[in-house]
Amino acid sequence: MRLTIENLHASLGQTHVVRGVSLEASGAQFIGLIGPNGVGKTTLVRAAAALIPFTGSVELDGASVSSMEPRARARAIAYLAQGAGSHWPLEVSRLVALGRLPHLAPFRAPAPEDEAAIARAMSLADVECFRGRDVLTLSGGERARVLLARALAVEAPLLLVDEPVASLDPYHQIRIMEVLRAYADEGRMVVAVLHDLSLAARYCDRLILLDGGTVKADGRPDEVLTPANLEETYRIRALTGGEGRESYVLPIARTDSLD
Numbered sequence: 001m002r003l004t005i006e007n008l009h010a011s012l013g014q015t016h017v018v019r020g021v022s023l024e025a026s027g028a029q030f031i032g033l034i035g036p037n038g039v040g041k042t043t044l045v046r047a048a049a050a051l052i053p054f055t056g057s058v059e060l061d062g063a064s065v066s067s068m069e070p071r072a073r074a075r076a077i078a079y080l081a082q083g084a085g086s087h088w089p090l091e092v093s094r095l096v097a098l099g100r101l102p103h104l105a106p107f108r109a110p111a112p113e114d115e116a117a118i119a120r121a122m123s124l125a126d127v128e129c130f131r132g133r134d135v136l137t138l139s140g141g142e143r144a145r146v147l148l149a150r151a152l153a154v155e156a157p158l159l160l161v162d163e164p165v166a167s168l169d170p171y172h173q174i175r176i177m178e179v180l181r182a183y184a185d186e187g188r189m190v191v192a193v194l195h196d197l198s199l200a201a202r203y204c205d206r207l208i209l210l211d212g213g214t215v216k217a218d219g220r221p222d223e224v225l226t227p228a229n230l231e232e233t234y235r236i237r238a239l240t241g242g243e244g245r246e247s248y249v250l251p252i253a254r255t256d257s258l259d
């Protein structure tokens with residue numbers, strides 16, 4: 001699967017948020033989308049999934065996401081929204097099963113392959129123990145894993161996840177990053193909005209650093225997480241080191257002053 005974004009612009013209200021983003025990516029890649037608060041990461045991801053209006057183009061294997069038939073698009077792109085919640089008292093297993101809706105013919109019960117995908121997703125997100133629980137009774141981190149399971153259950157070639165580990169404990173942060181890594185290693189593409197730069201450095205093949213709605217840097221984690229980029233975009237100084245799965249980026253100071 002090939003994702004091609006060309007000259008994407010998107011506005012929210014009167015604010016021109018994403019200002020001419022172009023990028024190419026193909027399957028079997030785990031891409032981290034990083035950058036300070038408010039630079040347009042969520043807006044870019046939502047535009048890529050054709051959830052908000054934009055100008056420019058987003059194509060999956062040459063087909064425009066804007067003109068895809070909605071069910072085909074829902075099979076091709078799975079999306080986990082930032083801080084996604086649930087307002088309905090729904091049993092966890094039924095919520096995860098909603099991820100298979102784009103695969104089901106109208107009024108058809110889930111087929112064995114749908115049941116298998118649901119079971120796989122629940123196991124990967126470590127939520128089998130909640131299967132019979134009402135999702136509204138779960139803690140924030142538990143609910144986040146259930147919603148991730150729903151996105152995994154789609155088994156889409158492109159998985160877009162917005163801050164998937166933000167509310168998770170360290171064990172589940174590592175576990176979910178491993179799951180996303182494995183998802184990409186199976187030949188699919190994962191784009192994850194991340195604020196944890198150490199996790200981004202450890203698990204992603206490629207980081208795209210957004211600043212002011214444009215791509216400030218795009219490359220391997222060590223190429224992107226440079227002292228100059230961290231200072232110019234995040235206004236921080238960080239201790240960096242380690243290698244591979246043991247890389248770390250530890251913010252230690254601001255580089256601006258309060259006045």
Ligand SMILES: Nc1ncnc2c1ncn2[C@@H]1O[C@H](COP(=O)(O)OP(=O)(O)OP(=O)(O)O)[C@@H](O)[C@H]1O
Binds near residue numbers: 017040044
């Ligand atoms: N309806 C709106 N009208 C005007 N501006 C908006 C609207 N909604 C969002 N914005 C602004 O658009 C900018 C981009 O928001 P977006 O959610 O894409 O940022 P982000 O990079 O994902 O940030 P974060 O890391 O904080 O989640 C922000 O500055 C936000 O305040």
